Amino acid sequence: MxxxxxxxxxxxxxxxMQYRHLFNTLWSYLKPIDQDKYIQQIEEVWLGGLKNQKILVTLCVRASTDLVLQALNWPPGSEVIITGINIPDMVQVLRLNGLIPVPIEVDPHTLGCTLDQFKKFYTEKTKGIMISYVFGAKFDASEIIDWAKSKGLFIMEDEAESFSAPNAKLNPNVDFSTFSFGSIKTCSAFGGSISVIRNNEALYRKMKAIQETYPKWSQRNYFKRTLKxxxxxxxxxxxxxxxxxxxxxxxxxxxxxxxxxxxxxxRGFQKNPDDILQTYRFRVPDPMLVMLALRMKTFxxxxxxxxxxxxxxxxxxxxxxxxxxxxxxxxxxxxxxxxxxxxxxxxxxxxxxxxxxxxxxxxxxxxxxxxxxxxxxxxxxxxxxxxxxxxxxxxxxxxxxxxxxxxxxxxxxxxxxxxxxxxxx
Known part of the structure; x- marks a missing residue:
């Protein structure tokens, strides 16, 4: 023994998660909140006054990715080159939006990819690239990003696992980034994702318009999850x-x-078997917004x-x-x-x-x-x-x-x- x-x-x-964050989140159920006020708080902390950048708060990184793909509306069969280690649900979101994810090798020492690999799988069908920094290793992707820009490709960065701090330096050459801030070390228990759209007001407005058609995720369900x-x-x-x-x-x-x-x-959200994408097509409930804002302010x-x-x-x-x-x-x-x-x-x-x-x-x-x-x-x-x-x-x-x-x-x-x-x- x-x-x-x-x-x-x-x-x-x-x-x-800290207990003070959890109990403040529970407290927020007792009174209605001004969502715009909390989103502004998140924006101020996250962007630190940077211009030409906008944020959207979504349920999770999969929801953010689905939202930007809807707004981009690429032709079915378009290809996206992605890093070969990823969350299966992210791959599913790409496929359910009619796109073909093309994986490339990930180096064990850097958990990154080389420019030659991206060039190797680039075709006339390629519309974008998705770089995911897994296990918290943020490799230098500047060469890849510069090349993608030269080809007119849309660049997505999944930084859910490489979080360093709110208002950390953001790469101005990336079109779209997603961050997860309400995470646990094996899965998303409380949800919450922040999307940053750079230098593209039209794309931001399209994404926001789509998001505003979504119903708000049930506060009752979020309350049950919080207690659980x-x-x-x-x-x-x-x-x-x-x-x-x-x-x-x-x-x-x-x-x-x-x-x-x-x-x-x-773990995560209960998937809708009849329409998996519908699992993520909700606006965030008020308590989740409170939780995200509080965590960033007290980081x-x-x-x-x-x-x-x-x-x-x-x-x-x-x-x-x-x-x-x-x-x-x-x-x-x-x-x-x-x-x-x-x-x-x-x-x-x-x-x-x-x-x-x-x-x-x-x-x-x-x-x-x-x-x-x-x-x-x-x-x-x-x-x-x-x-x-x-x-x-x-x-x-x-x-x-x-x-x-x-x-x-x-x-x-x-x-x-x-x-x-x-x-x-």
Whole structure:
């Protein structure tokens, strides 16, 4: 039986939300709010007075993408070149809008793509590109963006996983960006996305006109979701409760995958099976707007940067131990998830969990993007070769330095142990 003091008091799942934000959101149900006032607050914090840029607030990043694609109204069969690791729902949004997503390889060291790859898959049908910065690694895409501009392509950046801070420097050469600010470390529990439209007043007006035809998402449903996520927050984010509850799971329910259960219970929006796009075609409820505005106003940049510096210490330990940390070579490094590539993720996962380290695998929303059916485009096999061996570590912004060091050292130790037992690994 594993002892309680052996358990690292951080869960693989972590809800990136403070109780004051949650309770202020609940308080907002008691009185009507001025939506324009809160949107203006968000705009002031996010854009910092930048001109020629507009924002729209939507339910989620998928909703933002669907909105801009409706406004662009490209001919059916048009192609969009996208990074080969993405959220399946994003790919589905493209396809349901009549477009063909063309995936390209993602380099394991930068989690980025090369200009040559974009050029290779560029055709007369290409209308735009979508660059997604996954796992918090924001690679330098300036060369790709300049080339896309020269070809007259529309440029979309999905920065949901590379968030650094409100009013962070935005790339003026990108046409459209989406940010997720109400996120948790494995899925969107509370929703909320901010779209930035640059230098295109006509596009902004089209998107806004379409959005205004949507009904408002039910405040009752959002209230139920908020209450529903309160219990997971208490169980996952409290060090004491987390340690105690996981001790019970490990010792008395070793075969129960609580992580999969929690993720499925709080993940995203319930899809409409008859019309999946209709799932996202709603305006945000008032409490979600309050939550987004409050989180941006109270964001502590210094604390955030300190947490990143602690997480980079762990990355250094893993690299010195000979392990690949996807995105390690990128200077602008954040950690939305904390991935490491191991030869045998399933066995490593089991050993680490038996040692009280709550590693996890297979519950993230990200996946490999399939190539178009019947096409000559190449499947991103190089990306798949390391993606299938990724293990996620219980390291997030609240994890203390000592725990991060222990987690990473034990990962290196376990990998070496398994390698000595099975040399072929």
């Amino acid at each position: 594993i002892k309680a003091d052996q358990i690292v008091p951080y869960s693989a799942l972590y809800i990136d 996520n309160l219990i997971p927050m208490i169980l996952l984010n409290s060090r004491t409760i987390n340690r105690s509850s996981r001790w019970i799971f490990i010792n008395f329910f070793p075969n129960w995958d609580y992580k999969e259960f929690v993720v499925n219970s709080i 502590d940049t210094d604390q955030f940067n300190m947490s990143i510096s602690r997480q980079l210490v762990g990355q250094s330990i893993l690299k010195k131990g000979g392990l690949l940390v996807p995105g390690h070579a990128v200077e602008d490094r954040r950690f939305w998830l904390y991935p490491v590539v191991v030869a045998d993720p399933e066995t490593t996962y089991k050993v680490l969990n038996s040692r009280g380290i709550d590693a996890y695998m297979g519950v993230t929303q990200l996946d490999i993007v399939e190539s178009p059916i019947g096409s000559s485009y190449q499947y991103p096999n190089s990306t798949l070769s390391y993606f299938k061996n990724i293990l996620y570590l219980p390291i997030h912004q609240n994890a203390d330095l000592k725990s991060i060091q222990r987690i990473c050292k034990e990962v290196v130790e376990v990998v070496e142990m398994l390698k000595s037992q099975h040399p072929k690994l």
